Amino acid sequence: MLVSWNLLKDFITLSAGPEEAAERLTMAGAEVEGLEYKARNLRGVVASRILSLTPHPAKEKLLVARLSTGRGESVCVTNAENVRAGDRVFYAPPGSTLPDGTELGIRDFYGLESAGMMLSAAELGVPEADDSDGILILPEDAPVGTEARALYGLSDTILDVSVTPNRGDLLSIWGIARELRGLFPDAKLNAPRCLEGQASGNDRDWPDAQRFGAISLPDPGCFCYHLGLAAGVAMGPSPLAVRVALVHMGMRPISNIVDATNYVMLVLGQPLHAFDLNTLPAREITVRAAGDGERMTTLDGRERVLTERDMLITSGGEPIAIAGVMGGDRTEIRGDTRAVVLESASFSPLRVGHTARRLGIASEAAFRFARTVDPTLSARALSLALELMRDWSGAEIGYRVRSASNDFPKPKPVTLTKKKLQTYLDWGDMDASTSILEGFGIRGGDGTDEARTFVPPTWRPDITIEEDLIEEVGRFRGYNDAPGRLPGEPPRGGDRGEPMRLSALVRSCLVARGYVEAVTYSFLPEDFPQKLLLPEDDLRAYPLTLANPISQDQIAMRTTLVPGLLGGLRTSAASGWRGAVRLFEQGRVFLRTAPGASTHVEHDAVAGLVFDGTDPRTPWKGQGEDFYSVKADVAALLEGCGLTPRFAAERQPFGHGGQTAEIRAAAPDGNVRSLGWLARLKPVLEQELGLGGGAVVLFELRLSGIEELRGNCRPVLRPASAFPASLRDISMLAPADRTQDEAASDIRAAAHAAAGWDILDELRLFDVYEGKGIPEGFRSLAFSLSYRAPDRTLNDEEVERVHGMVRDTLVQKGYNMR
Known part of the structure; x- marks a missing residue:
């Protein structure tokens, strides 16, 4: 809100100047972002009357104007076509200064000296005030000889007031005047006549x-x-x-x-x-x-x-x-x-x-x-x-x-108590508080010294509770003048709680892997599900919409963290960044319980985005980020949370076919559940981001799922075995629809059944092959097995017996041993 100090002075008699008023408003919550001094450099320009206009003797389109300045006569040359003899104009004689700092002198126009110039609205700093292209014509009663600074409000101070959404009453000169009246007790309001008594001029029928x-x-x-x-x-x-x-x-x-x-x-x-x-x-x-x-x-x-x-x-x-x-x-x-x-x-x-x-x-x-x-x-x-x-x-x-x-909201009484006033402001003078509130137009004060009732004015709908009244008192007294006070000692130590501890753990794990945390809006454009290609049977395609959105681009609540991260990547690329990008965000997502349902559920999630960059100067050619490097990041994150990661092939509407996986995890007690997904973005969506090539890999996990799996299950710590391991390999043909995690689980179960205890210390997949020599519908998997006992060295006969039983069990489960 731009406030003219000239106009403001018509509505309030105030001893303070604009600078002091601006400081007081700012400290009271109505921040004045700046003061602009209009026509500050304007000097020597006076209102003058044109006595005559004659053609220039040597130039056809020029006129010679003789002016009365109230201090004598002057002659200047002009090419303006809108002036006539008798008009009153602003004239800048030699030695005067224009608002932009230009100093006027004497110029030669084809052999005729022109002393200064007549001014247009643009040259006076107010171009929109006159729609003509020529000289600004003044009213007929313009006082000849009077300096321009003193006329028509050209010299003014403009206060740029930043008005908060709850203070619509400050979006006017009269509203600012009322606010200053409350802040300066010696000020006096000069109410416009229309505000005194009933509105006038309503006594005749329309013609x-x-x-x-x-x-x-x-x-x-x-x-x-x-x-x-x-x-x-x-x-x-x-x-x-x-x-x-x-x-x-x-x-x-x-x-x-x-x-x-x-x-x-x-x-x-x-x-x-x-x-x-x-x-x-x-x-x-x-x-x-x-x-x-x-x-x-x-x-x-x-x-x-x-x-x-x-x-x-x-x-x-x-x-x-x-x-x-x-x-x-x-x-x-x-x-x-x-x-x-x-x-x-x-x-x-x-x-x-x-x-x-x-x-x-x-x-x-x-x-x-x-x-x-x-x-x-x-x-x-x-x-x-x-x-x-x-x-x-x-x-x-x-x-x-x-x-x-129609009916409209009316102010309701609000009670102020001395106890709360003392609690919040460390000050409990009820009489002084009543005087302060009345200065802001909040009438009442009936009651005792312990509690009084006030009625807010119709222009202050933001005052509805006791704390609002206390805020008015605090604004007047000045928050910066309130005495400092240390809080009392809490009765017991605080506890962050499991959600906060998990959030901190996730953050530290991802930062250690080179990710940078991002914070994006929970509100998105309503069409974000279409941009992510979400189908109609996907609950993420039915976002909740806000009844009172900030803008059209922030009307829908997010159902996934992906759009915010993609927006961050797009912004980085648009600003010229060409290196690798590794972002993550923790935040809440909002999902309807069914398409079109009014009920919804909320859960916290963590999502990550990796883009390998397009910087040609990187020395690490051929070592960019890809689906598998991000998979390793997710695995490290889950392992850091005490869980065993599992991955299975899956489809996501925005995920690249063959490079999309479901993320699962196993707790130490063996409980396994799905936690989210991992996917490379479809190439068509990567192109829409305008990244100039390079893969974009994303993942999203539900933090509540991780928290539930962790539960009371804590990793079992045991000393490392002092005895050597016996190594064996297994190569087998597995059905193509059977995942490596399922195969590994079958091997572990077979080894446990054969030995009667957890003899298999480590199991690692080291080769996967499909193609020539492998029957259709199968693939070759090769695992390295490490057998170890915690209390003794295993002999070859025992290991061979267990290993043979493992192979036999796998054959019974449909695997072909090689």
Whole structure:
């Protein structure tokens, strides 16, 4: 919110300057991000009157202007075509300085000296304040000889206030004035006349030519709706001082009618909208919910597709505006407008905010309505705007305001207790607190010295609980001035809990493997399941959607951590990174219990992404990351958690065929369960990332599954055997659909059955072969077996007996020994 200090001084008498006010606002929670001093360098420029204009004797398109500066006469040369004798302009004589620091002197124009120059709005630092391409023409009553710095608000200080979402009341000059009144007890508010008593100008019936029907509000999202009439409008520019103020506060002047609505919005915080009465489809207004798929064209010329959650202003059943967001192009104010109906309404913040974000319309009105506008302000703001239209366009006003209303939230009493005040602020003066709260417009204070009840004003819907009142007191007293105090000793030591310990263990394991932790948003675009090729039978394809999203790109809750990691990779590549990328993230995912179900489950997960890079300068050619290197990382992670990793072939919608696996794990007690998946990204998806080649490998594990497997099962520690191992090999043909983990499990079971105890100390797969010489449907697996006893050296006869029994058992299970 850009705040003009010149305008602010009209609403509050304050002894402090802009710098002190900015500091106080910032320390109280309304951060002033910067101060901009308009026309700070402007010196010596004065209002002057053109006495005569004559052609340049040597150059056809140039004019010689003789001016009265109030301090004598001056002559300058100009090529402006919009000036006439008698006009009043800003003149910069030799020695003067423009806002951009340019110093004026005397120049020669084809043999004629030009002393200084007449100035345009752009040269004065306010280009939008004048739509002509020439010199800025001043009002006829401009005081000749007066310095420009003192006129029309050219010299001003602009405060850039960062307003938090819960303080919509600060999005106006009047709101900032009220805040400063609370922060500076000696300040005095100068309330606009429209805010004193009842709104005026509503005593006459509308003329027959502008006769208007009913206003109906079938949608409860419209709290109240007021409609005023300004007849006999003469379109034109608004006063120069108003145009300058609008430019300084970030708005473009358009016309006296539109500028009146924008000026009132900036001053009071109430958005308004003006319709050309003669272009309304019918003489009635209805505020209703849009139909699903209904369309209308807004003021920016774009066709908008609406949903039933959007609100429409309609006339004769036809949409003329999106409520609280933007008007339609059909009824906009034009140069030939003569009768204006002015809307001043209050809408549901949730409804307006949802519509504005979904449609991507960042209008000033939507920005305010989404943060709550005081519903009691609308009638008074309408009165002020009509008065400005009368003063600026000669409009005839004073007609009865047509109104309709629904129920809207009203402030509820809040109790402040001395006990909580003392607990939070280490200060318990209830009388002083009452005075502070009244300074912020929070009335009441009835009660005892231990507890008092207050009623928040209508413009502060954010005050609903006792802590809100304490915050107001703390803001006034200053958090930086609160005494420091050490907390008391806790009764017992804290415990991180198993989820926190597991999270720390996972993090340390992955960091040790060279991964970098990423933190991404839990919110994603609604189409992310389609981008990941998730099918309809996959619960991950049905994300929960937010009722009040931050933006259209953050509307759906994530069902997997993959999109966030892929987004991080895309961002890194777009910023120029070409080396290897190893990312991981721990976070929560949200899954519906069934497609379309309103219920859902949440679980914590860890996911990783590895990209081997495309940097041509790396010396390690042919040693890039691949599916198997990431598989080793996953195995190391599970082993670090005390589990035995297992992998089985699987399919993922976004996974490369043949390079996708299910991740399983076995606990020390033998319990095995599925924990997640490991996959190389499909090449078509890799290409969409624009990485220029290179494999992208991902994995995702459920942390709850790891935690449950770990449970109370802890690794059994035993001393290493001092006796040597006996080594044997087994080579066999196994059915192609039987995994190596299943084969290894069969070998271990056979060895245990043969010896009656765990004689097999180590089992390692060292060769896999499919192809020539191997029957179809089979593959060759070769294992190295290490037999060892903990208390003695095994003899060859014993080892051969056990090994032979193992081979016989495997034959019985369908393996062909080689």
